[in-house]
Amino acid sequence: xxxxxxxxxxxxxxxxxxxxxxxxxxxxxxxxxxxxxxxxxxxxxxxxxxxxxxxxxxxxxxxxxxxxxxxxxxxxxxxxxxxxxxxxxxxxxxxxxxxxxxxxxxxxxxxxxxxxxxxxxxxxxxxxxxxxxxxxxxxxxxxxxxxxxxxxxxxxxxxxxxxxxxxxxxxxxxxxxxxxxxxxxxxxxxxxxxxxxxxxxxxxxxxxxxxxxxxxxxxxxxxxxxxxxxx
Ligand SMILES: [Zn+2]
Numbered sequence: 656x657x658x659x660x661x662x663x664x665x666x667x668x669x670x671x672x673x674x675x676x677x678x679x680x681x682x683x684x685x686x687x688x689x690x691x692x693x694x695x696x697x698x699x700x701x702x703x704x705x706x707x708x709x710x711x712x713x714x715x716x717x718x719x720x721x722x723x724x725x726x727x728x729x730x731x732x733x734x735x736x737x738x739x740x741x742x743x744x745x746x747x748x749x750x751x752x753x754x755x756x757x758x759x760x761x762x763x764x765x766x767x768x769x770x771x772x773x774x775x776x777x778x779x780x781x782x783x784x785x786x787x788x789x790x791x792x793x794x795x796x797x798x799x800x801x802x803x804x805x806x807x808x809x810x811x812x813x814x815x816x817x818x819x820x821x822x823x824x825x826x827x828x829x830x831x832x833x834x835x836x837x838x839x840x841x842x843x844x845x846x847x848x849x850x851x852x853x854x855x856x857x858x859x860x861x862x863x864x865x866x867x868x869x870x871x872x873x874x875x876x877x878x879x880x881x882x883x884x885x886x
Contacts, residue, residue, distance in 0.1 A: 662685050665685050666685070669682060669683075676689070676690055676691035676694055677689050677690060677738060677739055677742040677748060677751055678690050678691070678694040678698065678735035678736075678738050678739050679691060679693070679694050679735055679738070680738075681693070688754060689748075689750075689751050689754050690739070690754075694735050697735070698728060698735050698736060699728055699729040699731055699734070699736060700727065700728060700762075701725065701726050701727065701728060701729055701885065703724070703725030703726055704725050704759075704762045704763045704765065704766050704767055705765075705766050707723075709724070709725060710726075710885065711724045711725050711726045711857065711880070711882070711885050712724045712725075714857065714860065714885065715860060715863070715864075715880065718860065718864050718867075719864055719867040719868050719871055719878075720871055720878065721867065721878045721879060721880055722849075722877050722878060722879045723767060723879045723880075724879060724880035724881070725759075725763065725767075725880075725881055726857060726881070726882045726883070726884055726885035727755060727758065727759040727762070727881075727882070727883050727884065728883060728884045728885075729884065729885060730856055730858075730884040730885060730886040736884055739751065739755070739883075740855060740856065740883065740884060743755075743791045743794070743855070743883075744787070744791050744855070745787075747788070749788075749789045749791070749794045750794075751794075752791050752792075752793075752794025752795045752797070752798060752883075753794050753795070753797050753798035753801070754798060755795055755798060755883050756794070756795040756796060756797060756798020756799040756800075756801070756802075756853075757798040757799070757801060757802050758798075759795075759798075759799060759881060759883070760798065760799040760801075760802030760803055761802055763881070764802065764803075769803050770849055771800075771803055771805050771849045771850065771851045771879070772805055772806075772848040772849050772850065773805060773806055773807075773808045773811070773845070773848060773849075773850050773851070774796045774799045774800040774803070774805060774806070774807045774808070774850075774851045774853060775796065775807075775808050775809075775811060775812050775850055775851070775852050775853070775866075775870070776790060776792035776793040776795065776796040776807070776809060776852075776853050776854070777792050777812075777852065777853070777854040777862055777863065777866050778790070778809070778812055778813050778814050778837070779791075779792065779793075780814065781814065790809075791855050792853055792854050792855050793807065793809055795853055795855065795883055796853045799851065799853060799881065803851075810840055810841070811839055811840055811841065811842070811844070811845060812837055812838075812839060812852075812866060812869065812870065813837065813838065813839075813840065814836055814837060815835070815836060815837070815838050835865075836865055837865055837866050837869040838869060839869060839870070839872070839873070842872070842873045845870070845873045845876050846873055846874050846875060846876065847874075847875045847876070848873075848876055848877070849876075849877040849879070850870060850876055850877065850878050850879070851879045851880070851881055852866055852867060852870060852878060852879070852880050852881075853880070853881045853882065854866075854880075854882050854883075855882065855883050855884070856882060856883065856884045856885070856886060857882045857884070857885045857886065858886040863880060863882075867880070
C-alpha cells in the first residue's frame with residue numbers, strides 16, 4: 656500500500672476506533688504508538704541508565720548485592736506515569752508493557768553494558784495472574800529481552816505454593832513470610848549467569864528484595880534490577 660494511502664486509512668480508522676495516548680488520552684497521530692510525542696517529552700524519565708550510583712541504586716544499597724539498577728520513570732501520583740501503569744495493570748494494555756520494556760532497553764544500551772543471559776520478571780501471585788490474564792512485569796521483561804537478544808524467563812523464579820494466609824500473622828511474621836515466598840527451579844542453570852530482575856514499580860522494594868535474595872543464593876550470579884517506575 657502506498658504511504659499516503661496508508662496514512663489516509665489510519666486517519667479514517669482513528670474516527671471509528673480512536674487510538675489514544677495511554678498517558679494523556681489525546682488522539683495519537685500517524686506512526687505514534689501508545690504514547691504521544693508531547694508525553695514522550697514531558698514524562699519524568701529518571702536518566703538512571705546514564706549514571707552509576709543513581710537514585711534507584713541508592714534506594715537498594717545495603718539490602719542485597721547487585722551490579723546495576725535502573726528505572727524508566729519516576730512514579731508521580733495523578734500523572735501520566737500513573738495512567739500508563741493503570742492501563743498496563745488493569746485495562747488489558749499488555750502490549751504497552753512490551754513497548755516500555757523496549758524503550759528502557761534501548762536507553763540502557765546507550766550507556767551501560769547489557770550482556771544479560773536472562774531477563775526474569777517478579778512472579779505475580781497465580782490468582783492475580785489468572786484474574787488479569789497476564790503478568791505485567793513479564794510483558795516488560797519480554798520487551799527488554801527482545802532488544803538485548805536474550806531470553807525472558809518465567810521458569811526459574813516462582814512463588815512457593817500455599818503460603819499461609821498473611822492476615823493471621825503479625826507484622827514481623829509477615830515480613831519474614833515475604834522473604835521466603837520465592838524459590839528457584841534448576842538453580843544450577845543460573846550459575847555464572849548475568850540476570851536482569853524486573854518489576855513494574857519499586858515502592859518499598861520488599862518484593863524485589865525477596866526475589867533478589869533468592870537469586871543471589873546461586874553461585875556467581877550477577878544480578879541487575881530494572882523497573883518501569885520508582886516511587
Ligand atoms: Zn500523551
